[in-house]
Amino acid sequence: MAAIGKIREHGGFLTVIIGIALASFVIGPKALDLLFKTAPEFDHTSIGIINDQKIDIDYFSGRVEEQINNYKENQKKENLTSEERYTMTMQVWDLVKKETLLNQQELEVGVALINETTGRPEISREEYRDMIVGTHPHQLIVQNFTDQKTGQFNPQYVEQFLSNVEQGLNSDKPEEVEQAQLSDNQWRMLSKYIKEDRLSQKYYNLIKKGYYIPTALAEMEFNDRNTSAKVRYTAVRYGVIKDEDAVPTDADYQEYYAAHKDEFKQKEETRKIDYVVWNVRPSDSDIEAIEKQVNEIAVEFQTIAVENVPVYVNSFRDSRYDSTWYKSGELSPFIDSIAFNSENGTMMGPWVENKAYHIARLMDSQVRPDSMRASHILISFAGAYGATDSITRTKIDAGALANTILELSTSADFAALAIEYSDDPSKTTNEGDLEWFADGQMIFELNQACLENNINDIIIVETAYGFHILKVTGRKDESKKVRIAQINTQITYSKETHNMAFTKATHFASSIQNQASFDSVSTNSQMNIMKGDFVNDVAANIMGITDSRSIVRWMFEQDIVEGSVSDVFDFDNQIIVAVVSGVKLEGISPLEEVKEFIKPLVIRDVKAKKLIAQLTGASDINQVALDNSIIVDTTDYLTFTTYSLPKYGPEQNVQGHMFASEANVLQGPLKGDQGVYFFIVDQVTPAPANTVDYRFTRQQVQSQFAQMVDQGAYNAVDKAADIKDFRKYVY
Secondary structure, X not given: OHHHHHHHHHOOOOXXXXXXXXXXXXXXXXXXXXXXXXXXXOOOOEEEEEOOEEEEHHHHHHHHHXXXXXXXXXXXXXXXXXHHHHHHHHHHHHHXXXXXXXXXXXXXXXXXXXXXXXXXEEOOHHHHHHHHHOOOOOHHHHHHOEOOOOOOEOHHHHHHHHHHHHHHHOOOOHHHHHHHHHHHHHHHXXXXXHHHHHHHHHHHHHHHHOOOOOHHHHHHHHHHHHOEEEEEEEEEEHHHOOXXXXXXXXXXXXXXXXXXXXXXEEOOOEEEEEEEEEEOOOOHHHHHHHHHHHHHHHHHHOOOOHHHHHHHHHOOOOOOOOOOOEEOOOOOOOOHXXXXXXXXXXXXXXXXXOOEEEEEEEEEEEEEOOEEEEEEEEEOOOOOOOOOOOOOOOHHHHHHHHHHHHHHOOOOOHHHHHHHHOOOOOHHHHOOEEEEEEOOOOOHHHHHHHHHOOOOOEEEEEEOOEEEEEEEEEEEOOEEEEEEEEEEEEOOOOHHHHHHHHHHHHHHHHOOOOHHHHHHHXXXXXXXOEEEEEEOOOOOOOOOOOOOHHHHHHHOOOOOOOOOEOOOEXXXXXXXXXXXXXXXXXXXXXXXXXXXXXXXXXXXXXXHHHHHHHHOOOOOXXXXXXXXXXXXXXXXXXXXXXOOEOXXXXXXXXXXXXXXXXXXXXXXXXXXXXXXXXXXXXXXXXXXXXXXXXXXXXXXXXXXXXXXHHHHHHHHHHHHOOEEEXXXXXX
């Protein structure tokens, strides 16, 4: 099920909304309105409304919980940071929004059925079955259930997988139930994905198939692509005029702004923030206290009985006992040499590395291989882990059969016996060969058997899977390895050190009333002012401050305006005081807000006017080039669809004029992006006559359109949607 993991990786992995429904019940909607300072339409039962369809907050929470559990399982993480959780929650909103918008479209155009229980769109049972075991399997089903030997999709593998899952869920063995629940969750995710994918592909295909190119348009496209021109051109670049000689007036700014106003449309309100930071770091006295504590632990550590060491190490917050065997060079350079030249029980450290104190104890040393190889024949039994329904033999019978095969293996071909008797489904491709595996990678019992027996020894090993007739076939790169127990103690600041920094921040905040006093006091206190621009109301944090969502929430509270000063924000090792330094409202930004941004472009336009005034009246392209110390370039093949003008880059305005101009006539001066142009179209070669109804051109255009549909169609639906987003009130 490798592809299922990929779906989890890219599906957007999310966090859980906690307590909103409970809060609404306990303190009531009016009080909750005051608590969150919400908009009137927020009813606390939904995370948003998409085209009048409420996104239920319990449904959203379930999706979040499901995805975050899958993410933790896939990444092998027990816990996530609050920032990771928040980022995933924003991702699941995007996912649910897309699903909802597409589902609405799918129902409207009639490519989906309606589930009578959930009210959500779905495909028919017949279509679903066809995608998993029928003649038109989904590509992910094919990838996951292909016979490795034949390279062909095998629907029986699907049936067997589902049967194994059902058997495991009904098992009386906790480890089998746990594995089956994991597989069941994976299957549910895969099933949901392929159903959604089939619906969306139906919708997209409907759009693709509905796109038609009439002959007249196909002919126009063919001519645009194939009519070519030979053009001489030159340009006086804007750099010949210094910026200080092209100072824009207010009228120049206004003219540019009016012509490009739609480019400054802001889709959402954003805010700017200035802030100062007190970084809390361990003081000298903090470090001395930690060092004293570590030395005391080291003395006690040496007295702990060997069998109690794992529990003792795990009792420390920053430490976990590690039973890994390490080669020389794999340990910290502070202890590597000592560990490989000392007796068991030797204490090492303390030493400082990666902002922590460390002490270690040598637990054991052995000569062990880097990797081993073995072949096996698995004899399973009813109730063993991973056993299929077809296996009915008892454990006693399995043990007896294993002993019989062990006797046969002394004279018969081991690979042939594996193919005939093994219950391992991979036997058809590997003939029982487990190939090379790293020391510690294999199941513990098999790993130990390979270590403790000689090469070519054949023994019986029992695991949760059943009885294994194991043949040790190889060991390589043997070397001395050590196992150590290590206790780590992070070097952190004390409560007193933190309180001192917090007190400084509190005094600072008490002297601030607005932006001006913030700037003044910061300068006088020699505090570096940090800045955050274009922060929206669902941003995870402000730049440089981890887990600072609370600052963003404060910035967008209803009574916070430009110049508002915050209270002290405490993020453990960073303490912050901030001021809202700007507000950019949704809609078209006023000229003053974009003036600095458009300044280079307005200067360019002023230069264009100056150059056009200077060059107007020129009648010879070669003389223009001579007068301005430039050259005349020639392109022999320029079409209307050519992306850029050689030597100058994309010049849409100039290139468009070239194909609208009379041949052999000097054109210019003409404003371009890089300079002011002159050109002469020397020759136009018409597109060749087409006698095959423009079929190839149609195919090209339709293919280009089809490539844009999947994302473009959704973007269009999203842009036209009426969406009320309540995330900022909840998180």
